[in-house]
Amino acid sequence: xxxxxxxxxxxxxxxxxxxxxxxxxxxxxxxxxxxxxxxxxxxxxxxxxxxxxxxxxxxxxxxxxxxxxxxxxxxxxxxxxxxxxxxxxxxxxxxxxxxxxxxxxxxxxxxxxxxxxxxxxxxxxxxxxxxxxxxxxxxxxxxxxxxxxxxxxxxxxxxxxxxxxxxxxxxxxxxxxxxxxxxxxxxxxxxxxxxxxxxxxxxxxxxxxxxxxxxxxxxxxxxxxxxxxxxxxxxxxxxxxxxxxxxxxxxxxxxxxxxxxxxxxxxxxxxxxxxxxxxxxxxxxxxxxxxxxxxxxxxxxxxxxxxxxxxxxxxxxxxxxxxxxxxxxxxxxxxxxxxxxxxxxxx
Numbered sequence: 001x002x003x004x005x006x007x008x009x010x011x012x013x014x015x016x017x018x019x020x021x022x023x024x025x026x027x028x029x030x031x032x033x034x035x036x037x038x039x040x041x042x043x044x045x046x047x048x049x050x051x052x053x054x055x056x057x058x059x060x061x062x063x064x065x066x067x068x069x070x071x072x073x074x075x076x077x078x079x080x081x082x083x084x085x086x087x088x089x090x091x092x093x094x095x096x097x098x099x100x101x102x103x104x105x106x107x108x109x110x111x112x113x114x115x116x117x118x119x120x121x122x123x124x125x126x127x128x129x130x131x132x133x134x135x136x137x138x139x140x141x142x143x144x145x146x147x148x149x150x151x152x153x154x155x156x157x158x159x160x161x162x163x164x165x166x167x168x169x170x171x172x173x174x175x176x177x178x179x180x181x182x183x184x185x186x187x188x189x190x191x192x193x194x195x196x197x198x199x200x201x202x203x204x205x206x207x208x209x210x211x212x213x214x215x216x217x218x219x220x221x222x223x224x225x226x227x228x229x230x231x232x233x234x235x236x237x238x239x240x241x242x243x244x245x246x247x248x249x250x251x252x253x254x255x256x257x258x259x260x261x262x263x264x265x266x267x268x269x270x271x272x273x274x275x276x277x278x279x280x281x282x283x284x285x286x287x288x289x290x291x292x293x294x295x296x297x298x299x300x301x302x303x304x305x306x307x308x309x310x311x312x313x314x315x316x317x318x319x320x321x322x323x324x325x326x327x328x329x330x331x332x333x334x335x336x337x338x339x340x341x342x343x344x345x346x347x
Contacts (some may be wrong), residue, residue, distance in 0.1 A: 010309075017285035017304050024289060028164055032231035033074045035109075038082070038102055048146050050099040052084065060093020061248050064154035065241050066147075066205055067097075069124045069161060071104025072115040075225040076160025079259075082238055086258055086323075090250040096150050104141050117324065124159075127151075128203035151208055156182075157220040159205045159245055160237045162228045165322040167291035168266055169236045172206075172222040179206065186243045189223075189236060190268040193320070193336070235262035244318040269293065270339050273320055276331040281306035284326045284333075287321060293318050293338065305332065329336025 010188030038050065046053040065083070080097045089095070101123045108115030120138035132145055151157065161172075170191035171183040183192055204222070211220030223240055225233035241261035245251035251259075271293065285304045288294035296302045296312035302319050303310040313335060321334040 008271045010214075013287065013301055014285075014307075017287050020287055020289065021285040024165060025083060027167070027289075028227055029112075029229075030227075032178070033229050034080060035105075036074070036077065038099065038105065041081070041084070041099060046096065046150065048098075048150065050102055051096065051147060051150060051231070052098075053096040053150065054089050055094045056090045056092050056250075058092040060090070060250060061062060061155035062094040062096065062153055063090075063156045063158075063244060063248060063250065064096040064098065064150055066100055066151075066157065066159045067237075068102065068105055069100045069159065069205065070117045070122075071101055071106075071108055072112075072117055073160075073162035073319060074223070074229065075162050076237045077105070077235035079160060079237035079241055082259065083241070086255065088251065088255045090245070091252065093155075093248060093250055095245070095250060096154065098147055100147065101140060101143060103143070108327045124161075124204050126203070127205050127208040129209065131203070150166075151205065152210070154210075154220075155218050156210060156248070157206060157208075157218075158241060159220065159222045160241075161222060161224050162226060162230075162233050163208075163311050164228060164324040165290045166224065166320070167227050167230065167232075167289070168293070169226045169233070169264075170224050170271075172224060174207070177212075178217070178219045181223060182219045182221050182244075182302065186221075186240055186245055188239060188243065188262075188264045190264045190266050192270050193224075193273050194270060194339075195273045219239070234264070236264075238262065262264050266334060270319065271318065271336050272339050273334045273336040275312060275335055277303075277305075277319075277327055277333050277335060279305055279326055279330060279332040280308060282328050284322075287320075288319065290319055290322050290333075293320075295338065303333075 015231050044051040067080045104116045121140050123140040126141050126144045169189040170193050173194045206220035206222045210216040210218035225236040239260040239262040242256050246256050254310050283306045295316040298315040299311045301309045302312050316337050318336040320336040
């Protein structure tokens with residue numbers, strides 16, 4: 001009888017994982033942002049295609065907003081275009097805006113979340129002087145070289161991204177960096193991922209040169225604004241950029257109000273990202289929506305890799321940072337845990 005009951009329970013979990021995963025796939029394919037014609041922005045005004053810079057002529061920091069590092073992440077692009085279309089200019093310092101991987105954006109159909117992330121290599125993995133000064137060439141590497149003068153001059157960088165599964169927006173932070181304090185001052189979104197292994201990836205825009213230099217005050221920060229094509233992702237990006245400009249006295253109250261219409265109703269939480277779960281197959285199914293940050297008890301089944309159940313490795317384990325697509329013998333997702341709950345105390 002017990003064996004029969006256990007089998008029924010296992011079959012029920014498999015069916016539930018199939019239903020949850022199907023809902024995830026349906027949700028992530030909702031196209032809330034239409035594809036844009038970027039040709040009107042090609043010339044820019046900074047001597048770099050698709051890049052703009054506005055100098056107030058008054059003392060202040062250089063703030064750089066980068067968008068579309070990946071071709072299927074249009075929320076940040078929409079925020080940059082909103083700033084341009086509103087005619088926003090800095091009250092002090094210098095504001096720069098960059099639309100990064102236009103080639104990848106133009107290579108996909110605008111509605112497929114599996115669409116073109118990059119053309120030849122990941123634009124957000126080429127940001128070391130060694131690689132940029134090397135002899136290699138690719139669409140993304142050459143584009144990074146074009147943008148490097150803006151990046152290398154920035155005092156603040158906010159790099160706008162989106163995710164395939166986590167609908168809740170969050171900051172991506174490395175332990176011990178200045179970006180943690182900046183995320184606290186910006187104040188939204190309320191969720192922060194801190195990577196326990198030291199870095200989510202390297203070398204990225206937000207840890208390029210001065211942003212990782214212990215003797216510099218420059219800060220680079222990465223913001224994941226929500227699902228790839230969610231309309232909310234544009235509003236998240238606009239609000240965070242507006243807040244960064246407000247912190248530096250660079251934006252009028254009227255311009256801030258026009259951009260910062262989004263409010264995060266989710267609880268405040270810090271989540272430590274621990275280590276990866278490696279696949280054995282390319283068929284992953286999940287028992288919770290990643291953006292809900294549902295904790296699993298130690299040993300509780302959290303997902304299925306083909307027919308293999310994946311139990312939570314520790315108490316309160318979260319399934320996070322799910323990959324865009326799944327392949328055999330590579331990382332499928334990361335395990336994490338909440339370390340600060342909604343009331344600001346340790347979870």
